[in-house]
Amino acid sequence: MRINIENRKELNDYLVKHQQFQKDELTGFQLLSGGVSNRTVMVRLADGKAWVIKQALEKLRVKTDWFCDPARIFREAEAVRFLHARVPQARVPRFCFEDPENYLLGMESVPEPHQVWKSELLKGQVDAELVVQFAEMLAGIHGCSMETPGLPEVFSDKTYFEALRLEPYYGYAASQIPKAETFFQELMESTRHENRFLVHGDFSPKNILAHQKKLHLIDHEVIHFGDGAFDLGFALTHLLAKSLHVPGHRVTFREACHLFADRYLQSVSSVSKFSGIEERWIKHTLGCLLARIHGRSPLEYLKDSERALITEKTLECLDQLPSDIHTLIDRMTWQPS
Numbered sequence: 081m082r083i084n085i086e087n088r089k090e091l092n093d094y095l096v097k098h099q100q101f102q103k104d105e106l107t108g109f110q111l112l113s114g115g116v117s118n119r120t121v122m123v124r125l126a127d128g129k130a131w132v133i134k135q136a137l138e139k140l141r142v143k144t145d146w147f148c149d150p151a152r153i154f155r156e157a158e159a160v161r162f163l164h165a166r167v168p169q170a171r172v173p174r175f176c177f178e179d180p181e182n183y184l185l186g187m188e189s190v191p192e193p194h195q196v197w198k199s200e201l202l203k204g205q206v207d208a209e210l211v212v213q214f215a216e217m218l219a220g221i222h223g224c225s226m227e228t229p230g231l232p233e234v235f236s237d238k239t240y241f242e243a244l245r246l247e248p249y250y251g252y253a254a255s256q257i258p259k260a261e262t263f264f265q266e267l268m269e270s271t272r273h274e275n276r277f278l279v280h281g282d283f284s285p286k287n288i289l290a291h292q293k294k295l296h297l298i299d300h301e302v303i304h305f306g307d308g309a310f311d312l313g314f315a316l317t318h319l320l321a322k323s324l325h326v327p328g329h330r331v332t333f334r335e336a337c338h339l340f341a342d343r344y345l346q347s348v349s350s351v352s353k354f355s356g357i358e359e360r361w362i363k364h365t366l367g368c369l370l371a372r373i374h375g376r377s378p379l380e381y382l383k384d385s386e387r388a389l390i391t392e393k394t395l396e397c398l399d400q401l402p403s404d405i406h407t408l409i410d411r412m413t414w415q416p417s
Contacts, residue, residue, distance in 0.1 A: 082182045085121050085135045086111060095123065099177060099186070116377065117148065117244070117301065122189055130189035131176055136301070146376050148243045150183040152301045155240060157185050158232040159300035166230055169213070169220040171296040190289045190296045197295065198285035201322050202381060204329040211336045212343050213295045214288065218315065219347035222308040222354075224278040231278075238272070240302045241281050245310070246271065249371035256374040257391075263398055267367050270307075274360075276353050277308030283315045309357050313364025316340065316409075317372055320365070321379055323413045324386050334413040341405045362401060362408050369394045369412070 085091045088109045095101045108124025112132070119135040136150035163172040176186035197210065224231065246268050254264035281302030289296045316337060323333030348354040372379045373387045382390070393412050402408035 082135075084119070085133050085184070086119050091121060091123065091133065094182075098179070101125075118153075130192070131186050132173070132189045132298075134185045134187075136183045146248055148240065152240045152244075153183045153185050154178060154180070155234060155237075155303060156299075156301040158234055159303040160185070160187055162230055162232060162235075163221070163297070163300065166224065166228060167217075167220045169217050171217075171294060172300075173296065173298070190291050190298075192291075194289045194291040194296070196286060197288040197290050198318070200290060201285055201319075202326060204326050204332070206329065206332045206336050207293075208336070208339060209293065210290060210295055211339050214285075214315070215340045215343035216347055217295060217297060218280070218283055218311055219344055221280055221283075222277045222311070222348065223351070225353075226305070228278075235278065235303060236275075236305050238304050238306055241279070241304050241306060242272075244302050245281055248376035250367055250375070252376045253367075253371040253374040257370060257395075259395060260370055260398060263363075264367060264370075267363055270360075271310060271364075274307035274309075275305050277306065277311075279304055279306045279308055280311050281314075283311040285318050307360065307364070308354075309360035309364045310368075312344065312357070312361040313366075313368045316361075316365050316405075317368040318379075320369065320409070320412050321372065321382060321386075321390065324389060324415075325382055330413060330415065334409060337409040337413065338406060341409065345405075358405055361405055365405075365408060366394050366397055366401075 083090045083094050091109070092103065092106050095106060096103055105126045106123060107126050108130070110122040112120040112122055117137055119137065121133045122130050123133060124130045134153065134156070136153035138150050139147050157175065157178040160172055160175045163170050164174055173190055174188045176188060178185050250264045250268050254261045280300065281304065282299050287297060287299040289298060319333055319337045319340060323330050323337065326333065345358065369390055373382070373391055397408060397411055402411055
């Protein structure tokens with residue numbers, strides 16, 4: 081029987097038995113929130129450091145039925161080791177252990193105090209320096225190739241991306257919006273055939289921790305080689321949604337969106353494999369905007385009126401696709417005075 085890491089005694093007993101801790105070394109226990117696919121706990125140690133322990137769930141914590149093989153935790157373990165070693169701008173915490181029997185991953189915690197970047201953005205705290213880091217972090221991940229030293233072969237598998245992104249985001253949203261069904265079907269099919277980029281698959285402010293003006297990336301269970309434009313659309317969707325949600329900060333978020341786009345495109349402009357990515361970025365942004373409202377995992381902070389506005393604007397863009405990513409940003413963030 082698997083342990084439940086959200087039970088403090090069970091986890092402490094496990095760490096003493098399997099990770100050679102002494103009981104007096106385990107000084108703190110904190111449940112961490114923010115995700116739907118894992119149990120996540122921070123364990124504080126007597127030396128001032130902390131570990132984060134994750135346990136993958138088979139049934140995700142959402143309203144609709146959504147299942148995925150918990151063995152994906154071992155994909156994340158590979159990602160933690162690889163990104164920590166090969167993509168320094170991602171500042172991924174150091175790997176500690178994995179446990180196949182209990183579907184566990186342990187890694188060092190980002191030093192405290194740190195903040196979830198999503199929470200800071202929802203307060204209207206938009207730091208241009210961090211937006212630049214966000215863009216350069218993603219460009220660094222996308223810059224990896226099949227020839228990058230230490231690249232795990234398992235990254236060529238898209239099983240978890242299909243189960244946790246394409247079907248529940250695009251597939252489910254297509255069933256809810258008949259007008260966009262053909263668009264989603266074509267986007268899903270073309271995405272399945274793209275294999276040029278190392279794709280994080282969950283590149284979102286909720287998976288970014290800010291510590292001393294530096295961003296640290298967490299949550300990597302759907303990493304794979306595929307369509308880098310999905311990451312771009314997924315990331316930009318979060319900034320665009322907040323531009324319409326956070327009172328009085330629409331212009332600030334619009335500028336942040338433009339800065340993110342500019343810095344990413346500048347970072348990759350000299351590399352041939354990025355040719356044509358902007359056109360796909362536009363489509364994935366529109367797909368993710370609709371999916372984060374009508375898919376299996378909607379953005380929880382949006383009001384009904386904001387959901388309706390984003391849906392309306394996105395469908396208008398589908399009728400007449402923007403010519404470039406900056407035009408899309410302006411069209412999605414424009415509101416009459």
